[in-house]
Amino acid sequence: MRKIILTSNGRIPLDSSSDPILEIYKSSKKTLIVPGFSNRDEDIIKKIASKIKNPVIFSENQLKDDLKDIDCVVLCAGKPDRLLHFIKDSKLNNFLTYSDAHIIAFSAGSLVLGEKCVITPDDNYPELIVLKGLGLLPFSIEVHYDPKIDNILLDLSKITKIYAIPDDSALVYTSKLKSLGTVYYFMNGEKSVIK
Secondary structure, X not given: OOOXXXXXXXXXXXXXXXXXXXXXXXXXXXXXXXXXXXXXXXXXXXXXXXXXXXXXXXXXXOOHHHHOOOOEEEEOOOOHHHHHHHHHHOOHHHHHHHOOOEEEEEOHHHHHOOOEEEEOXXXXXXXXXXXXXXXXXXXXXXXXXXXXXXXXXXXXXXXXXXXXXXXXXXXXXXXXXXXXXXEEXXXXXXXXEEO
């Protein structure tokens, strides 16, 4: 069964019985790494590639045949708006939608997978941006969650369900959700905690 793992920074809480990211890395035969358009892409990709077998770095010129044996896709951290457009423009969206490959998403990679790609104000984005996401999840994601933006998330939760993932926490999505660490849920103007 396909797993989608959503994280802010890739660190899984110590009280988790196992690390699902490492489990997927170890079991995957061929992993596609999608850059996040960060100034740290090279370092991020090297770090991920060192943990997996047969890494393939995705580029716009990727042939469909190159994707046929991929059983894991890693969406890197970076700039969510650029990553979202890159995935849509490269047609990687079709592969992500129709493939059974596991998806491990870090930060920006997590944001783009939702029904809406919600980019809350921070040092890189001074204003709220809401884009149509890839729609692989029936909800939206907030990463690097900070309670200071609760008012923004409460308002947005009237148009989309939002799971807010603090650093050092994660969500695992199969046909149901499992939180690793504390995750917050915003829906219909209400906030709750998932542990």
